[in-house]
Structures are given as C-alpha cells and as structure tokens.
Amino acid sequence: MKKVIILGSTGSIGKSAIDVIKSNPGNFKITALSAHSNEEELLKQAKVFNVKNLALTGTPPVDKSITYYSPKGLLDMIADTDADIVVNGVAGSDGLMPSVVSLKSGKNLALANKETIVMAGSLIANIAAQSNKKIIPVDSEHSAIFQLLQGKKKEDIDEIIITASGGAFRDLPAAELKNVKLEDAVKHPNWSMGTKITIDSSSMANKGLEVIEAYQLFNLPLSKIKVLIHPQSMVHSLIRTTEGSLYAQISKPDMRVPIQNALTWPELGPSLFGRLDLSGVTLTFQAPDFEKYRMLKLAYKAAELGQGSCIAYNAANEIAVDAFVNGKIDFLGIPYIAEHTIEKLGFKGIDTIEDIVEADKKTRTFVKEILGKV
C-alpha cells in the first residue's frame, strides 16, 4: 500500500486526490492532510480516512487534534510523516517550501502546485536528483507530456505542444476585454477549479505559467514549446518527434486522471473516471492570439530573461489577480502590472531557495507599491 500525504486537501486538487484514493481501495493510505483555514472540512476528511497528522496553515486550529499549525508547522508535519508520495495541491507560491521539504525528506512529489516549478526551476530538479526522488507532474498538460515522453529519447523530440482551453474569454474580441467583470472571469468553459487558476485561464496567465513550467520540467529550448487553443479540452497536450509524427494524450477533462497517473507511477491504474468515446466528437485547434493574451506573450519573455523574471511574473500575477478579485483594478490591469514589473525588476544570480524567496518578496513589495498609487 502506498502511503500518501495530501497538501491542500480541502481544495479542488486535494478533493480530487481524495476521490482517487477512495476509488482505489486497498492501494493507498493517507498519512497526513493539510488545509489553510477550512478546519471543518479537514477534520471531516481526517475522520473518514482515520488520519492523525493534520496541519492548518492560515488560522489557529480550534480542535486540539490538529497538532501542526502555521507554515512552519506544515513543513514539520511533512518531514515527520512517513509517506511514499506527497500530492502538493497548495495554491500559490506558498506551495514552494512544502515541495522542497517533501523531496528532502525522501518522498516522491505528485506536483499540482505549478508555482514550485515556475519559481524554483532547475533548483528543485537538483533537490529531487540529490534526494533520489521523482517529481511527477499533475498539471494535466504536463502529466500528458510526461506520459508521452516515456520511452522516447530526448534527441527524438522536435517540439511539445501545450493545449489551452482559451478560458472564459476565448470567443470575446480583444477590444472587449477591458469591460469584463470578475463574475465573467471566474466562469471556466470546461474545468471546475479554484478561483485563482480560473482567472488565470481567462487571462491565459495559466498557460503562461505552464509554458515556463514545461520549459523547466522538460529541459527543451523555449522555441520548441508551443501553445495551441483546443476548446474541447480533450487533447491534454502533444509531442512531435523529429520525423514529424504527432502523439497526443486524449481523455475526458477530469483532474482525477492525471492525479491517479501520478499516484500509480510508474504503473498505470484502472480506468475509473469514464472512458472517452471519440465517435461523433469534433476536436478543433487554433493558434493563440498573443496580442489578446498578453500574459501568454509575457511568459515567453520572462522565461527568456531568466529565473528571476519567472519569479517576478508569478508574484506580480498573484498580487494583480488578488487586486482584480478585490475590485481594485480591472482585468487588463493584470497584464499591465505584470509587464511593468518584469520591465522594471531584474534579478541576477538566483542560486538558492533563499534567493528565490527574496526575489518573490521584493516583487510583491514592488507591485503593492504600484497598486498603492492606482
């Protein structure tokens, strides 16, 4: 039986991970769970799966059975708990340190928290290598590419193509983006996810983060990482081999599939979440409009500029999205702030986790200053 820690168990990824474990009885044992402030749901989950190690990072726990509290407590819990694999479904940059500690304490990492890869790039890959542990991507596109690359030689890969739903504003003319409201931006056409990532889908900052994520994970030149809008969200990504063939991973848009694939890796599990029948299905693709989706264009620029700019891209976007959610800026304020931040801030020599945390902090201070002037 594989022992599993689920971080962010009360969120969209966390609940899907719990569902995967429930659907595979006898194969997995949950040894620890964490939430930020949803204590009630955390306790409910702990009771159902008889989990003793619980952490709450945001608010002090009322129930005394939650023995780990605060971000530091979460890291202690990960290090103290026996597990084969950690599902990191924490939202945002606070997912970085839990990823680091998971690998350093000898656990494989089923990684949904894309911020870990965007912010730490080769550093986290080195930590995994030094710990002799594996990072298995959960983000559906990267999970697809990870599966497609199995058994292929790196020199045989011509390019990877990340698919994108195009988000809530896919069919909206670029000129109308200035008028969109929060309630429009949180409506995703195909996936049900947390608020932040859904807004990121609308701006295609999510795809931008995923371009950087793919760049860091798969070690290919940026020019070999492409994006294609695919409104049906059934082809989760493709690879092209050097002789021109395209290979695609196709399944229903359901995060339980990549989560299960990460948990059962290197084996494949049973088909539990609905087989996709392609008869009568139309799959379409179109190139993204980089002038409409400025956050996508900016991600390529950040990746080219280097690690510091990727950290700034992520942090500026996080603060800007928060400002948008709180009604302080309009939708196009998000790319405006991110572009301005990348242009003004340059970070050299990001060599350690401390350097990353520092660059992240500096970016947030910078963006909050801009917002103060708005």
Ligand code: NDP
């Ligand atoms: P949610 O907002 O639904 O859930 C986030 C989880 O993390 C909750 O359990 C939340 O606890 C906890 N959390 C929130 N803030 C913190 C913090 N500062 N420190 C520790 N824990 C925290 O997010 P999603 O599940 O949508 O996304 C999680 C990650 O997975 C993100 O990085 C996202 O980009 C990535 N991802 C998500 C996909 C999806 O389908 N949702 C697809 C691909 C990637 P509480 O409930 O108490 O607030």
Ligand code: MG
């Ligand atoms: Mg994705």
